[in-house]
Amino acid sequence: MLEASGLTKRFGGLTAVDGVSFTLRARTITGLIGPNGAGKTTLFNLIAGALRPDAGRLTLEGRDITGARPHSVFAAGIGRTFQIPRPFPEMTLLENVMLAPKGQAGERFWVNWLAPRRVAAEERRVREAARHWLEFVGLSHLAREPAKVLSGGQRKLLEIARVMVAEPRLVLLDEPGAGVNPALLEAIMEKISALNAEGVTFLIIEHNMDLVMSLCRPVLVMAGGRLLMEGEPEAVRSDPRVAEAYLGVAA
C-alpha cells in the first residue's frame, strides 16, 4: 500500500533517517519500534509531508507522494496523530472533529453566502459523523467542552476521532499508548483493532511492548536512523540485534 525506498533526512550533520526502505501491506497494523532518537518520528514526518526527504521515494498505492505537502498527503488518504497530542484547545471537541472531514463545501467562503442550505445540510452530516467518532472513542459526554479540559490520554483519543472522521485508508499513530493509563490504553487498543478489522491500515510508533506484541504484525525496528530489521513480533523480541540496539553493545 505504502512503499518507501531509500528515504533519507539530514539535519545539518545528523542523518536522522538514513536510506530507509519498507513496504506496508494493506490492512495490516505495522509496529515501528526503536530506542529514542532512532528516527521514528522523523520518518512519520517524512511520510505525512511535515518534512521533505533529502532523498528517496514514497508511493501510496503506486502514486508518488514524495515531498507532498501535509494537506495533500491527508487528501490522498493518510491521517496522522502526534506524539504530543495537538488538539485545538479553545475549540469544542465536536468542532475539533467537525474540522477534519475532507471536501467540505462550507470551507469555500462564498458558498456560505450563496448556498446556506447546502452548507446546513452538509454540517448536519458532518456533525453526525463527528458525534459517531466521539462516541466511538468514548468522549461524547465532553462534546461541548473545549479540548483544553482533556487529560493527556483523552487528547490521544480525540486525535484518533479527529483523524478517523476523514476516513483515511492509512493512519500513522505516534505513541498512542504513551502517558495513557492502563484502562484507557486497553480501550485505545480495542479501537485500533476494531478499525483494522474494517479495513484501515495502521503504522504505529510505540514503546509499550504489550501493545506492540498484541497488535502489530509485522514490526519494523529502527536504530540510528536505519531500518534494523522487519519481522513478526516474536522474532523481533528474540533477535539479539534488537536487544543490542536498545541496551547498547554488550562488552
Place this chain on the structure above:
Amino acid sequence: MESALSYLAFFLVFASIFAIATLGLNLQWGATGLFNVGVAGFFSVGAYASAILTTPPDPERLGGFALPVAVGWLGAVVASGIVAWAVGAAALRLRHDYLAITTFGVAVVIQLVALNAQWITGGPFGRQSIPRPLVAEIGAGLLWNLFYLAVVLAILAALYWAFETLVRSPWGRVLRAIREDEGAAESLGKRAMAFRLQAFVLGCMAMGLAGALYAHFVGFVAPEDFLPILTFQIWVMLIIGGSGNNRGAILGAYAVWAIWSVSGGLLREIVPQAEQARAAALQVVLIGVLLAAILLLRPRGLIGEERVVSRHAGQG
C-alpha cells in the same frame, strides 16, 4: 435643532464608515490573527479607485470615467482586493511581526504614490468633484446627509451579516483551527496559506469599500486624509470595542469616533486660536491614554470575544 441633527448625521456617517473598516480589520486580526498595520493604505486605494472611476473626465489625469457611483464602489472593492492579494501572496508567508512591517511599508508606499503620481491621484491637491450620489435629486443639506447615512448603515448591516456568517461557518472554523495550531490544521488537510490569504483579502476589501464611501461623502480625497493616524484609529476602535467580536468592532468604532469628535470640539472651544494646531495633538494623547486604560482594565475590550462555535456545531 436642524444643525444638531445635521451634525449627528455627519458624525454617524463617519463612525459607520470607520465601523466598516474595523469589521475588515476584525476579520484579519480578530478571526485570523493577521497583524495588518496598513489599514490606511487599503482604505485609500478604495477611495482613489472610486474617485477615478466616477469623476468627470479630466484631461490632465487618468480618467475620470464618469461611471455611476455604484460602479465606483464595486471598483474600490476590486482594486483594494487586488492590492491585498498581491501584498498577501508575498507577505503572508512571513511570520506575524514581518507581516506587520510589510503592511506598514505598503501603506507608506501607497501614500507616497498618492502624493507623487499626479496623473493618477492629483498629487497633494488630491482628486476633486467626486460625485455625491443622487445629490441632484435630493438636494444638498440635511436630507442628503440622512440619505447617505441610510446607505452607509445598510452597507454596514449587510457586511456585518456577511462576516458574521463567515466566522460561524466551516470556513471560520478552519481559520480558528489555523490560529490555534497551524501545523495540526495542515495535518488535517487544510491549506493554511490559502485561508489566511482569503481572510486578508476580504478584510482589505472592506477597508477599500470604507474608503470609497468616505470619498463620496466628503467629495474630494487627498493624501493627508490617509496618514498612519487613520490606521491607528481603526486599530484603537477594534481593541477598545473588543477584538474577535464583530459587534464589538462596530461599537468600538462609534465609541472611539465619539470621543475623538467630542474632544476635538472641546479643544476648539477651550484653546485659544493661536494654540489650536498644537492642541490637536492632545486628541491623540487622549486616545492613547484611553487605549492604555482599556488594556489595563478591560483587556478584552468593551464586548470581548466570545467562544465562537460554528453555527451548526452549537445546535442539537
